[in-house]
Amino acid sequence: MFLINCPFCGEREQSEFKAGGEAHIERPKQPTELSDDEWAEFLFMRKNIKGVQFERWNHAHGCRKWFNIARDTSNDQIKAVYKMGQKPPVK
Amino acid sequence: MLNYNQPIKDQKSYQGLQISEINPIMKLIIRGKKRDFLSAVGKSLEMVLPTKANTSTQSEKLTALWLSPDEWMIFSNNALEEKTNTYDTETLLNKNICNLNLGAVTDVTDQYVRISLKGDKIYDLFQTGSPFNFNEFKQKIGSVTQTIIAKVDVIIHNQNQNEVNLFVRRSFSEHLFSWMDDSASRL
Numbered sequence: 001m002f003l004i005n006c007p008f009c010g011e012r013e014q015s016e017f018k019a020g021g022e023a024h025i026e027r028p029k030q031p032t033e034l035s036d037d038e039w040a041e042f043l044f045m046r047k048n049i050k051g052v053q054f055e056r057w058n059h060a061h062g063c064r065k066w067f068n069i070a071r072d073t074s075n076d077q078i079k080a081v082y083k084m085g086q087k088p089p090v091k
Numbered sequence: 092m093l094n095y096n097q098p099i100k101d102q103k104s105y106q107g108l109q110i111s112e113i114n115p116i117m118k119l120i121i122r123g124k125k126r127d128f129l130s131a132v133g134k135s136l137e138m139v140l141p142t143k144a145n146t147s148t149q150s151e152k153l154t155a156l157w158l159s160p161d162e163w164m165i166f167s168n169n170a171l172e173e174k175t176n177t178y179d180t181e182t183l184l185n186k187n188i189c190n191l192n193l194g195a196v197t198d199v200t201d202q203y204v205r206i207s208l209k210g211d212k213i214y215d216l217f218q219t220g221s222p223f224n225f226n227e228f229k230q231k232i233g234s235v236t237q238t239i240i241a242k243v244d245v246i247i248h249n250q251n252q253n254e255v256n257l258f259v260r261r262s263f264s265e266h267l268f269s270w271m272d273d274s275a276s277r278l
Contacts, residue, residue, distance in 0.1 A: 008160055009144055009236075013222035016238060061244050062237045063159035 002076045007083050008063045020056035022046045023068045024088060050074050054088050095174065098204060098264045105275050107212035110268070113205045117167040117178045118258070123194020124161045132194075135187045136165070136180065147233045147248060153180065156235045156248055164246065164258070166205065203246075204264040206257045212278055213255050217247075219274045241270045 005011045028034055028042055047053065053073050058066050070079040070089060080089045095115065102111030121132065133139050138150035141157040148155050149168070156164040165180065184196045208216070214225045223238040234249045243266070246258040259267050 011224075012238070015222050061239045063162075065159060 002078070004057065004069065004078065005081050006059045006062060006065075007067050007081055008065050009059060012059070012062060016059060016061040018058045018060040020058050020066065023054040023056045052079055056084075095201065098261055099206070099268045103272050103275065105210075105212070105278070108208065108210040108216060108275050108278070110206060110208050110271055110275065112264075112268075113170060113207050115171045115174060116200070116205050117171060117180065118199045118203050118205070119165045119178075119181055119184070120158075120162065120197045120199050121165060121184065121188070121194060122162045122197075123188065125193055128188065128193040131187050131191070132184070135183050141235075145228075145235050147235045149233070154248070156246065158235075158237060158246065164199075164203075166258075202261055203258045204261050206259065206264070206268065208255045208257060209253060211253050212275070213253065215278050216271060216275050219278075220270070241267060241274075243267045243270075 002014050003011050004014055004017055006017075025042070028038070031039065034042070050073055052070055055069050055071055056066055057069050058064065066084050068082050068084065068086070068088065070082075071077070072079060082089065097112065097114060099112040102109065104110075123129070123132075129140055129142070136150065136153060136155075138153060138155060139148055140155050140163055141148045144157060144160075146157050152168055153165055154168055156166075158164055167180075178198070178200075181196060181198055188194050189196050214229055217223070217225055217240060220241040221238055223236060228234050228236060228247075228249060232249055232251060235246065237244070237246050239245065240257075243259060243263045245267070248256040248258070250256050
């Protein structure tokens with residue numbers, strides 16, 4: 001359990017949020033030209049690192065807006081919260 | 092509001108806490124992002140929409156709650172005099188907003204139930220089932236929050252000192268009401 005600072009509503013408890021997986025995965029511009037392996041790579045393969053990870057979160061039980069978080073997966077420490085479309089802060 | 096079956100039939104009273112449903116109340120959700128949208132709503136309703144997070148504004152007849160950067164709930168301050176399915180405010184907003192493609196207006200009158208809580212033990216009750224920190228909320232009259240109580244999504248509006256409006260989806264209202272009744276009996 002931890003607190004997340006929603007960029008729209010302010011600090012709220014984690015149970016109000018839903019995690020949306022890894023952030024900044026770009027959809028291939030020409031999906032039809034990809035091989036099955038490359039497509040699977042885009043679709044399924046996610047990093048699962050110990051350390052700072054960039055993730056999408058949704059304030060599901062609040063303002064229902066999506067935003068990004070840089071979270072340290074080893075201790076749930078949130079290094080940065082930034083809006084959708086913004087570049088990730090440098091580590 | 093026609094053929095409306097009230098989901099909550101009784102009102103509960105404890106020492107320092109009264110809980111009851113208020114109806115019929117008109118409720119609308121309006122959504123829009125453009126600056127024209129905000130000014131069109133302002134002109135139509137003669138009130139300013141709150142743009143600051145977790146706040147509300149009030150006019151003589153209506154209250155507007157901030158729900159998200161592009162979403163507001165508007166409800167009538169007083170119970171409507173007659174049962175109807177058409178509301179002047181909605182017709183007006185449809186004309187000035189939807190027809191001009193500035194935003195969306197949705198009638199949620201029958202979707203949300205407005206429960207009124209009064210007394211000095213409101214926040215003791217909320218504390219038993221909500222992860223939200225009400226310390227600042229209860230100091231500021233007019234503050235709004237969307238959070239969870241007993242795993243049910245609610246919108247809470249601090250109307251006045253010791254007077255709170257709680258909006259809950261109709262299908263959850265009966266359960267939440269009985270949960271609050273049970274919880275309040277053990278405060």
